[in-house]
Amino acid sequence: MIQNIEEKEMRFILENNYVGQLGYVYRNRPYVVPITYYFDKEKNAIICYSGDGHKMNALRINKEVCLQVSAINTVNNWKSVLVHGKFVQHFGSNAKAYLHKFSLGVKDVILEKEQTELDFIYEFSSKVNEEGSAIVFLIEIEEMTGKKRDS
Numbered sequence: 001m002i003q004n005i006e007e008k009e010m011r012f013i014l015e016n017n018y019v020g021q022l023g024y025v026y027r028n029r030p031y032v033v034p035i036t037y038y039f040d041k042e043k044n045a046i047i048c049y050s051g052d053g054h055k056m057n058a059l060r061i062n063k064e065v066c067l068q069v070s071a072i073n074t075v076n077n078w079k080s081v082l083v084h085g086k087f088v089q090h091f092g093s094n095a096k097a098y099l100h101k102f103s104l105g106v107k108d109v110i111l112e113k114e115q116t117e118l119d120f121i122y123e124f125s126s127k128v129n130e131e132g133s134a135i136v137f138l139i140e141i142e143e144m145t146g147k148k149r150d151s
Contacts, residue, residue, distance in 0.1 A: 005146030010081045013071055013146070014039040014046075018109045020069040022048070024087075026058030037067065037139075038105035046083060046139035047102040056135055059087040065139055076151040085139040095136035102136070 005013075022035040033055060038047045046067055050056055059065065063086045072078040090098055 001151070002147055002149045005079060005081065005148050007144065009079070009148075010144050010146040011039075011041065013069055013079055013081045014083070014144075015041060016109060016112070017069050017071065018106045020046075020067045022055070023066040023068065024055065024058050025062050025064070026054065031055070031058065032068075035067075036106060037069075038102045038109075040101065040105070040138075043138075044141050046085070046141065047098050047105070047136070048139065049099055049102060049134040049136045052135055056089075059137065060089065063087040067139055076149055079146065079148040081144060081146040083139065083141055084143045085141045087137055088140055089135065089137045095134075098136045098138065099134055 018036055018038065019034060020037050021032050023030065023032045025031070031054075035048055035050070039045075040047050065085060065087050067083045067085075068080065069083075070078060070080045
């Protein structure tokens with residue numbers, strides 16, 4: 001049976017995963033792409049980074065985004081969270097601080113989930129632009145919904 005997920009469980013799913021599907025609209029067409037993320041529970045926001053390109057151009061134009069995160073065990077045993085929010089790009093020292101928090105947070109999730117210790121951000125995410133600097137952004141969470149199926 002498919003059921004709604006309570007907020008506490010949705011937050012647990014976000015905290016214990018690091019790859020989601022980012023949804024956005026560009027020129028009236030929907031796009032969905034995989035992205036590495038970190039859930040900053042204190043700020044109630046999703047931290048991401050990317051190289052410059054199509055996705056970043058689209059997000060700067062239309063700031064309404066969503067992130068879908070799934071925890072799938074079997075076809076009849078899964079959980080899914082959908083976050084709706086606003087794209088906010090960060091610059092300078094703020095961007096560096098968020099990127100540092102992202103890096104440490106994702107490494108902790110990977111260590112806990114996969115028992116793999118990583119030293120560098122490029123070991124789990126390689127999106128940087130030609131100049132070598134990442135574009136750091138948050139998804140400021142406005143709403144979350146979640147479903148699960150347990151059989």
